[in-house]
Amino acid sequence: MGPFPKYLRFNALIAEAIVLFAISFIFGAAWWVYLLIFLAAFTIAYFGTTQIASNFHMPTFCSVPNHPKKEIAITFDDGITNPEQSKKVLEVLKRYQVPATFFCIGKNMESDAQKAVIQQMDQEGHIIANHSYSHSNFFDFFSVQRVKEEVQQTDQLIEKIIGKQPLFFRPPYGITTPRIAKAVRQTPHKTIGWSIRSLDTVIKDEQLLFDRVTKRLKNGAVLLFHDHLEHIPDFLNVFLEYVLKEGYTVVGVDKLLQLKPYESN
Numbered sequence: 368m369g370p371f372p373k374y375l376r377f378n379a380l381i382a383e384a385i386v387l388f389a390i391s392f393i394f395g396a397a398w399w400v401y402l403l404i405f406l407a408a409f410t411i412a413y414f415g416t417t418q419i420a421s422n423f424h425m426p427t428f429c430s431v432p433n434h435p436k437k438e439i440a441i442t443f444d445d446g447i448t449n450p451e452q453s454k455k456v457l458e459v460l461k462r463y464q465v466p467a468t469f470f471c472i473g474k475n476m477e478s479d480a481q482k483a484v485i486q487q488m489d490q491e492g493h494i495i496a497n498h499s500y501s502h503s504n505f506f507d508f509f510s511v512q513r514v515k516e517e518v519q520q521t522d523q524l525i526e527k528i529i530g531k532q533p534l535f536f537r538p539p540y541g542i543t544t545p546r547i548a549k550a551v552r553q554t555p556h557k558t559i560g561w562s563i564r565s566l567d568t569v570i571k572d573e574q575l576l577f578d579r580v581t582k583r584l585k586n587g588a589v590l591l592f593h594d595h596l597e598h599i600p601d602f603l604n605v606f607l608e609y610v611l612k613e614g615y616t617v618v619g620v621d622k623l624l625q626l627k628p629y630e631s632n
Contacts, residue, residue, distance in 0.1 A: 419560035425548035430562035434587025448595035473500030473521035496535035514550035532630040
């Protein structure tokens, strides 16, 4: 038998906590023992749920550890929230001849302007990937069926726009749960995470953002940005100039991770 799947450990953790509670009760343990057990279980579950690279609930692809080449991949979330801002990002990427992966929200792909930007991304060699339909704040509480429906609905929109069915999925906020894991297992998708979270939605100062990202840069890294933010195009100009001078090659996340981005026809 192979190793216990990481994305099933949550259920095992809960079962273990229940057993420990029962043992403590039988042997009359003090109240603080219950508290410690609860806190330990909660901490592990919280970390596994919020840290996509932990692989706690489901297998994810977040980087290439010990990668021998100076290659990195750039990804953007929440497309296409603002088509005009996305176009500015595309201008910078084209200037430096750099590919990227855009994880798009289904509800943000329905206007003519949004569809046109997605087509432009595809035509310029970027990957269009699935970031759910609603990007709801409560996505991690959705049922398995509803998660699956959101993923499939977004797939259909992408295929209708560019004629390709995506195989890359990134859950909203990078949150993973047993229900999301079960839903994704019922689809052909690979879940793509990141190894460097820029925090560009919080850090507006370009120098602070630059310092944060470059200090964490290493071979095989997958970076997370958001293409709808006003300060990102100017930041990208400085950042891409830096990484190219440092000898890094920016490749598609498909090439870096050696995964197919679309279903074969």
